[in-house]
Amino acid sequence: MSKQTRTARKTVKDIAAAKGGTPLVCLTAYDAPTAALLDPHCDLLLVGDSVGMVVHGLPSTVGVTMEMMILHGQAVMRGSEQAFVVVDMPFGSYETNADQAFLNAARIMKETGCQAVKIESGAYAATQIAHLVERGVPVMGHVGLRPQAVNVDGGFRAKGRSQAERDLVLKEAHAAERAGAFAIVVEGVAEDLAAEITREVSCPTIGIGASAACDGQILVTPDLLGVFEWTPKFVRRYADLGPAISEAAAAYAADVRGRSFPGKAETYSIAKPDSKGLRKPEP
Numbered sequence: 001m002s003k004q005t006r007t008a009r010k011t012v013k014d015i016a017a018a019k020g021g022t023p024l025v026c027l028t029a030y031d032a033p034t035a036a037l038l039d040p041h042c043d044l045l046l047v048g049d050s051v052g053m054v055v056h057g058l059p060s061t062v063g064v065t066m067e068m069m070i071l072h073g074q075a076v077m078r079g080s081e082q083a084f085v086v087v088d089m090p091f092g093s094y095e096t097n098a099d100q101a102f103l104n105a106a107r108i109m110k111e112t113g114c115q116a117v118k119i120e121s122g123a124y125a126a127t128q129i130a131h132l133v134e135r136g137v138p139v140m141g142h143v144g145l146r147p148q149a150v151n152v153d154g155g156f157r158a159k160g161r162s163q164a165e166r167d168l169v170l171k172e173a174h175a176a177e178r179a180g181a182f183a184i185v186v187e188g189v190a191e192d193l194a195a196e197i198t199r200e201v202s203c204p205t206i207g208i209g210a211s212a213a214c215d216g217q218i219l220v221t222p223d224l225l226g227v228f229e230w231t232p233k234f235v236r237r238y239a240d241l242g243p244a245i246s247e248a249a250a251a252y253a254a255d256v257r258g259r260s261f262p263g264k265a266e267t268y269s270i271a272k273p274d275s276k277g278l279r280k281p282e283p
């Protein structure tokens, strides 16, 4: 293998091998500079279709397109070096049949250079997962609360509150595992169900709002950074960027209106010519 093609990135084998070990650290990322800041700390970066809501201001992930996922996937690949990068397949890009899923997954992988895709895997999607894995596309499953199903569910609701719902989530997790998913996101379920899934499937489970019983954790990064006023119960806010951004913008506005910005330090001036008539470039 030539030097150019060697990579220091984590591989699907590294992620799969973490089952039952030190919890996998995963976060969502959507742009290059943020990916660069998150990369040294994370095993896996997910270019989630949550980008539709937290970056583009959409009411749900349903409106997210292939083009959006590819553009953000490219940015995250440029910004990161060592994390395993997964790009979400958006609503409408894989459900029709296995061929549709493969064409779109292959396009995402070719155009972004990411290492895997994620599918919100209702039991039916096992066909798509198996088809992709057989053809060289690593797939991460996603069970429990599936945000792309918001219109069927009538909102973003935690899953597994009834026995029937519990059984369905467990069935979906087994289906994704059997189809060859290398890991499964488990979203919005109670601890005992997360623990049962984690015990029963052989691949790592990555929890979001699914307790510490999973093999790893993921959060939507702007939630963890405190960009929004409201965050779900399961989020821990590690920073308060929303108020910090707002205060910075307010201070800038006051300085501009009060004519104290830009000041001397932020202004270029033409250097005086020296004895030879030359102007030294400004530092």
Ligand code: KIV
Binding pocket: 028, 046, 047, 048, 049, 050, 051, 088, 142, 185, 187, 208, 218, 220
């Ligand atoms: O789109 C996303 O950010 C996700 C996470 C919630 C796992 O799927």
